[in-house]
Amino acid sequence: MTTYWGHGGPYETWVDFLHRWSAEEEVPLGTLPPLAQEDFPGETWTRLAGHLGTALDTRLTTWADRLTEALLAAPDEFSAGRALAQARAGLATVRSVAGHPGLPESTRTRFTELVDTQIADLQRQLERQLDDLAATNGTDQRWVEQRRRTFRDNPLTVAVATVAKPADPWAQPQGQQRSRRRVITDP
Numbered sequence: 001m002t003t004y005w006g007h008g009g010p011y012e013t014w015v016d017f018l019h020r021w022s023a024e025e026e027v028p029l030g031t032l033p034p035l036a037q038e039d040f041p042g043e044t045w046t047r048l049a050g051h052l053g054t055a056l057d058t059r060l061t062t063w064a065d066r067l068t069e070a071l072l073a074a075p076d077e078f079s080a081g082r083a084l085a086q087a088r089a090g091l092a093t094v095r096s097v098a099g100h101p102g103l104p105e106s107t108r109t110r111f112t113e114l115v116d117t118q119i120a121d122l123q124r125q126l127e128r129q130l131d132d133l134a135a136t137n138g139t140d141q142r143w144v145e146q147r148r149r150t151f152r153d154n155p156l157t158v159a160v161a162t163v164a165k166p167a168d169p170w171a172q173p174q175g176q177q178r179s180r181r182r183v184i185t186d187p
Contacts, residue, residue, distance in 0.1 A: 010035055011044060014102075015051050021097065022055035034102040045107075052111060055131075060118055077150045083153035091098045091119060091159035098104055116160045122151070123156045 009032040020027045037045070070083035098111040127148065134144045 011040065011048065014048060018051045018055035018097075022058040023061075029096060029100065032100060032102045035104060037104045037106070049107065049111075050106070052098075052103075053114075056094060056111065056115060059094050059097075060115070062124060063087065063094065066090075072180045077146050080147065080150045081154045084150070084156065088156060091156065093114075095159060119156050119160055122150070126151050126156075 009036045013033055014035065017029075017032055019026055035048075041050070066082065067087045070087070071080055074080035074083055095112060095115055098115045101108070103111075130144055130148050130151070133139050134141060
């Protein structure tokens with residue numbers, strides 16, 4: 001027997017989850033029931049998509065505000081890089097809700113693409129703000145370039161890159177490596 005949070009079945013369970021999640025309550029993602037396209041009429045899916053979109057937007061806005069605060073408070077590039085790395089962890093949560101396996105594939109795809117687009121847009125906005133700052137008289141250009149490098153070395157879009165790279169055919173497990181060969185080159 002599946003236990004739902006709400007009393008109105010899977011739809012109400014999802015809506016309740018989205019409201020609580022967008023308010024940053026600790027709610028378990030793994031207990032959400034699967035939703036099938038044929039289970040609800042089109043109007044219901046439209047309402048659910050509205051709830052999902054609002055919840056994702058709320059979390060992304062809060063996340064972006066916190067990232068901005070952390071970057072402004074960062075006393076050095078190490079701290080700024082750490083803020084970006086921690087921000088990516090927050091993005092993983094947002095992406096996991098957008099692409100939850102309990103949602104129909106078309107909904108998962110559409111909302112994951114929307115979230116990924118917003119993440120890429122924010123990365124571009126951060127770099128554009130640096131361009132604007134660099135154009136301002138009196139701005140330390142070295143600091144701007146250091147921060148630009150921090151942004152590029154710690155991109156938010158890493159959270160989007162979910163495709164695993166193919167294994168390196170030259171890599172071998174420890175212990176199976178060939179002996180080192182001497183390479184001779186012409187001077």
